[in-house]
Amino acid sequence: xxxxxxxxxxTSADSFCFYKTPTxxxxxxxxxxxxxxxxxxQKENLTxxxxxxxxxxxxxxxxxxxxxxxxxxxxxxxxxNGNHIQIADYxxxxxxxxxxxxxxxxxxxxxxxxxxxxxxxxxxITILRRLSIVLLDMDxxxxxxxxxxxxxxxKIKDSYLVNLHQNHxxxxxxxxxxxALIGMNNCDAGDKHIxxxxxxxxxxxxxxxxxxGNDSVGDLATGLNIKNQQLYKLEFAPICRNCDAFQCKRCxxxxxxxxxxxxxxxHEQCVTSHLERNCTKxxxxxxxxxxxxxxxxxxxxxxxxxxxxxxx
Amino acid sequence: xxxxxxxxTWNDGIAKSIxxxxxxxxxxxxxxxxxxxxxxxxxxxxxxAHKAIDYILTNKELFNDKAVVFDFIGxxxxxxxxxxxxxxxxxxVKMFELDHPWFNAFRFSFSTNGLMYNDSRxxxxxxxxxxxxxxxxxxxxxxxxxDLQRIYPSGKGSYDxxxxxxxxxxxxxxxxxxKVTIGSDDIPYIKESVLHLYSLxxxxxxxNVVFENVWKEGDDILFENELISLANTILEKEYYKDFSCSxxxxxxxxxxxCIHDNQNWCGAGKMLSIDAAGNFYxxxxxxxxxxxxxxxxxxxxxxDGIDTNKLRPFLTLDRCTQSTPECVSCETSSGxxxxxxxxxxxxxxxxIYQRATAICKMHKARVRANNYYQNRxxxxxxxxxxxD
Numbered sequence: 001x002x003x004x005x006x007x008x009x010x011t012s013a014d015s016f017c018f019y020k021t022p023t024x025x026x027x028x029x030x031x032x033x034x035x036x037x038x039x040x041x042q043k044e045n046l047t048x049x050x051x052x053x054x055x056x057x058x059x060x061x062x063x064x065x066x067x068x069x070x071x072x073x074x075x076x077x078x079x080x081n082g083n084h085i086q087i088a089d090y091x092x093x094x095x096x097x098x099x100x101x102x103x104x105x106x107x108x109x110x111x112x113x114x115x116x117x118x119x120x121x122x123x124x125i126t127i128l129r130r131l132s133i134v135l136l137d138m139d140x141x142x143x144x145x146x147x148x149x150x151x152x153x154x155k156i157k158d159s160y161l162v163n164l165h166q167n168h169x170x171x172x173x174x175x176x177x178x179x180a181l182i183g184m185n186n187c188d189a190g191d192k193h194i195x196x197x198x199x200x201x202x203x204x205x206x207x208x209x210x211x212x213g214n215d216s217v218g219d220l221a222t223g224l225n226i227k228n229q230q231l232y233k234l235e236f237a238p239i240c241r242n243c244d245a246f247q248c249k250r251c252x253x254x255x256x257x258x259x260x261x262x263x264x265x266x267h268e269q270c271v272t273s274h275l276e277r278n279c280t281k282x283x284x285x286x287x288x289x290x291x292x293x294x295x296x297x298x299x300x301x302x303x304x305x306x307x308x309x310x311x312x
Numbered sequence: 313x314x315x316x317x318x319x320x321t322w323n324d325g326i327a328k329s330i331x332x333x334x335x336x337x338x339x340x341x342x343x344x345x346x347x348x349x350x351x352x353x354x355x356x357x358x359x360x361a362h363k364a365i366d367y368i369l370t371n372k373e374l375f376n377d378k379a380v381v382f383d384f385i386g387x388x389x390x391x392x393x394x395x396x397x398x399x400x401x402x403x404x405v406k407m408f409e410l411d412h413p414w415f416n417a418f419r420f421s422f423s424t425n426g427l428m429y430n431d432s433r434x435x436x437x438x439x440x441x442x443x444x445x446x447x448x449x450x451x452x453x454x455x456x457x458x459d460l461q462r463i464y465p466s467g468k469g470s471y472d473x474x475x476x477x478x479x480x481x482x483x484x485x486x487x488x489x490x491k492v493t494i495g496s497d498d499i500p501y502i503k504e505s506v507l508h509l510y511s512l513x514x515x516x517x518x519x520n521v522v523f524e525n526v527w528k529e530g531d532d533i534l535f536e537n538e539l540i541s542l543a544n545t546i547l548e549k550e551y552y553k554d555f556s557c558s559x560x561x562x563x564x565x566x567x568x569x570c571i572h573d574n575q576n577w578c579g580a581g582k583m584l585s586i587d588a589a590g591n592f593y594x595x596x597x598x599x600x601x602x603x604x605x606x607x608x609x610x611x612x613x614x615x616d617g618i619d620t621n622k623l624r625p626f627l628t629l630d631r632c633t634q635s636t637p638e639c640v641s642c643e644t645s646s647g648x649x650x651x652x653x654x655x656x657x658x659x660x661x662x663x664i665y666q667r668a669t670a671i672c673k674m675h676k677a678r679v680r681a682n683n684y685y686q687n688r689x690x691x692x693x694x695x696x697x698x699x700d
Binding site (some may be wrong): 067227228231236238239258259260261263264265266267268308311312 | 628
């Protein structure tokens with residue numbers, strides 16, 4: 001069942017996930033369209049996430065946005081009532097940028113070339129409540145990149161342990177999320193959330209809009225029309241439905257891009273998620289005695305990194 | 313000269329099927345042909361085939377099956393017999409040089425329209441590769457039925473040109489089967505066609521209805537009646553003792569569950585097809601010349617190799633995930649086939665996970681006729697046993 005709606009306010013809205021945004025001339029969504037999609041969300045009981053770009057939003061837009069409970073996902077915090085999740089693409093200057101940022105919830109996108117610095121990057125960010133790492137170019141990872149990721153995860157885990165002992169705990173999607181989860185907590189695009197673009201059309205997620213504007217799944221006038229919607233559900237994903245890498249993004253956009261099927265993850269997505277899962281298992285073994293809530297938690301020992309190998 | 317029998321059961325299930333689409337040209341323009349993009353231009357060169365073979369034979373970790381069938385299709389493959397001869401020679405030499413496990417476990421396979429079967433170059437090729445060869449000739453039955461679909465561009469039927477080659481084919485490939493395809497217009501001719509093929513000496517008739525949505529209201533009833541009539545003749549003339557027709561089988565028409573009977577019907581993805589441009593496909597049906605509505609699914613090429621991520625959906629595809637709730641709970645689902653390529657082509661989205669159900673009523677009609685046949689056959693056999 002749909003629960004969330006991402007509304008892209010600007011054709012040059014920044015990416016907060018694995019997809020890349022082509023350089024587009026900034027054009028804001030039509031104000032009436034914004035009002036209409038908010039009306040739609042109110043009727044459908046959807047929680048709204050607004051995606052913005054670098055362009056400052058006019059006051060009348062901010063007022064309209066404030067007619068519904070919402071979250072804003074953007075690089076810069078914008079003055080309004082909604083909660084803010086900040087996006088940053090890591091570069092050498094990012095850590096400086098963090099110092100002046102006050103958002104407690106950061107999505108940090110990290111290119112492959114920075115992978116050997118990942119643990120240092122995470123170490124440098126200590127002022128947050130939640131950090132979500134997005135590994136860009138994951139679909140191009142080769143075996144040595146995956147090995148490097150494993151090394152970095154172990155370093156991150158060690159630092160995390162030190163911080164934990166100092167009572168400084170942050171949520172880290174690639175490490176601590178799996179501690180709390182008891183079932184799959186994935187992307188769920190097309191199933192639990194959908195995206196509305198400035199052209200007035202719905203898309204499975206922003207990645208589908210930016211990759212191919214013709215790949216829409218309806219509009220406000222005709223309504224949503226998600227064909228084969230069952231394929232976005234976990235039980236229709238043969239590789240995923242018995243998997244216990246619960247924190248895996250299971251990115252629908254990357255699935256479509258790499259395997260041509262929305263329900264099938266790539267080898268690289270499976271392996272990165274299992275490296276994270278296994279690292280969390282190591283962490284659990286070390287912190288279980290410290291945290292009563294984790295006393296009965298168990299992450300099983302497994303002998304594969306890609307569930308595909310278990311199935312085929 | 314007796315050569316080998318049908319390839320259909322040769323190393324079934326353990327042999328890798330590798331298909332060279334050597335040409336997209338054909339002498340015929342069959343009414344039911346799913347190849348919508350046939351043309352005279354896309355002919356495979358030896359260089360492309362050579363590179364494909366090198367890739368396949370040197371990547372043993374990807375191609376680790378115990379045996380291999382190198383399949384040559386078109387269009388009409390024998391239109392490229394010189395290329396095929398050269399390619400087969402190269403395969404044999406390369407396997408020998410590499411001391412490849414397939415050197416003692418390979419077969420060359422053809423499905424042909426039979427028009428060039430007596431061509432001297434084809435015959436020389438057959439003699440040269442006799443111990444590793446299987447050839448199927450497609451003949452649809454009586455002249456009337458065959459010429460209804462299998463015609464030249466002029467509209468002239470091809471029956472007479474094919475049937476004259478059948479005796480030589482059966483002499484060289486004793487026990488060979490033929491493959492018959494049934495469309496809506498063919499239903500009234502099923503019985504006489506199967507019996508005609510028996511009379512030509514073809515003992516196994518593999519026959520199926522087309523998967524495409526060509527069926528008209530009432531076709532299922534006509535089909536059922538035609539099959540019951542065929543069943544009566546097979547039983548009364550005791551053809552069941554020496555001949556077979558794949559419409560009748562004791563494994564069809566049962567319910568299936570999603571735990572023990574969940575395997576995919578189709579082998580797409582476990583096989584590999586290569587076209588004239590050197591592109592790889594999970595099956596020929598995913599090449600552009602086979603698709604009406606969708607883009608080709610290319611899983612790699614001879615230069616970059618196979619993108620194994622693109623194979624993952626094929627290799628993890630199971631029956632229940634792709635089937636409608638009605639198919640999953642169907643009480644006669646065993647033996648209800650599908651073609652992954654047609655599923656993809658007919659799907660509402662670009663997916664192989666949506667099963668096409670155009671043959672639903674036809675399958676149920678087949679099941680009813682098969683039940684009738686099996687019940688009568690069982691009675692006949694028990695009487696025969698009592699006599700003995």
